[in-house]
Amino acid sequence: MTGPVPADDVADAFVAQRGRLVAVAYRMLGSRADAEDAVQEAWLRLSRQDVASIDNLPGWLTTVVGRVCIDMLRSRRTRPEAPYDDRLPDMVVTEDTDAAPEDDALLADSVGLALLVVLDTLKPAERLAFVLHDTFGVPFEEIGQILGRSADATKMLASRARQKVRGTHRTTDDRQQQRAVVDAFIAAARSGDFEALLRVLDPDVTWRAHTARGVVVRLGATEVAAKARHGMRAKVTGHRVLVNGEPGIIAWGPTGRPYSVMACTVVGGRIVEMLSVSDPDRLAALDLPPCPE
Incomplete structure (x- = not known):
């Protein structure tokens, strides 16, 4: 969706993007409740924004959610509510049936705990660059705008994060x-x-x-x-x-x-x-x- 969104259509346009935004925030924060809070904050900011000035609503929302997540991650590190080792990513527990995981919307949005634990060891900027580029295909130029860095610097952040993930996260069996x-x-x-x-x-x-x-x-x-x-x-x-x-x-x-x-x-x-x-x-x-x- 590119070009300004009519004011009367903003709510519908936001709802259409909400699932993707929650998925981005969840992988950034490891908590579904925190992810919902980040997306809600994006909606509040959108409601105060002159929507006629937004040419690319999905990109604008991704930028806002990314910045909110960065702030939340940095706040965790400066004022952790619990010791680092005591933090636990969200667990989505379901019956193990023959149905494919994609048949359950909640499960389809979940991420393996082992990977979430690894992601939690990354620095906030590394995590954002890795999640947005490697998982959601956001160009480095756009990620750089969120972080206030050049595309080349952002590419280095993602590369460093990728190496850390590969070094600690092993490919599981089928x-x-x-x-x-x-x-x-x-x-x-x-x-x-x-x-x-x-x-x-x-x-x-x-x-x-x-x-x-x-x-x-x-x-x-x-x-x-x-x-x-x-x-x-x-x-x-x-x-x-x-x-x-x-x-x-x-x-x-x-x-x-x-x-x-x-x-x-x-x-x-x-x-x-x-x-x-x-x-x-x-x-x-x-x-x-x-x-x-």
């Missing part, structure tokens, strides 16, 4: 392979088969657990297997689900209340990274599938 590995992990933990657990865990696996007492990090297959086997002894029921579009695990306690949610990153037929939430307050904030009968 969906069926991931499902098989997660199922094997659940079965081994349920039966208490320590050797079977070791077979599906990468020797250098990392388990970052967000508990009511804070973040607990476990390193190595031996330590993770021991804890997983112990967890199943607590009479929890494990069930495979999709966490941000990738196979994960939800566990319910004996009373049917959620005990934990875990996202698993599977590479080369083994689990290389696990991120779980057992903090009751965090679990209560998630929209979780019901416990199967």
Whole structure:
């Protein structure tokens, strides 16, 4: 959409762009609530703007949302509400059915937790350049205008971010392979088969657990297997689900209340990274599938 938008059509034009703007903001901020706030701020600014002066509404809105996100990211770093390691990207938890992920609008907009965690390590300008260019195809000239930098400088930011992402984010197996590995992990933990657990865990696996007492990090297959086997002894029921579009695990306690949610990153037929939430307050904030009968 190029050229000025008639004042009477501004609301409809904004609604048409809203889904894309929320997706941009979500990848920038890792929080759907924060993304909605950023897009709402863009609408407020648009409502105060002389729309006749806007030649390219999608580009104008992307610029505004990008700048709002940059400000929010910088504010996080200067006045973090929680310790850096305690921040957790949004979890979208759904039943793992045969339906394609794109059949669920909410899931289609989600991003794998492993990638969101990596993106959170980037500097705000790097993250914006990477997300807008590599994910949404925004030209470097336009991104440079958001950041107040030249196109060449912006291209360098995106390149640096790309290298960091590639250096820490490993390509996962396809969906069926991931499902098989997660199922094997659940079965081994349920039966208490320590050797079977070791077979599906990468020797250098990392388990970052967000508990009511804070973040607990476990390193190595031996330590993770021991804890997983112990967890199943607590009479929890494990069930495979999709966490941000990738196979994960939800566990319910004996009373049917959620005990934990875990996202698993599977590479080369083994689990290389696990991120779980057992903090009751965090679990209560998630929209979780019901416990199967």
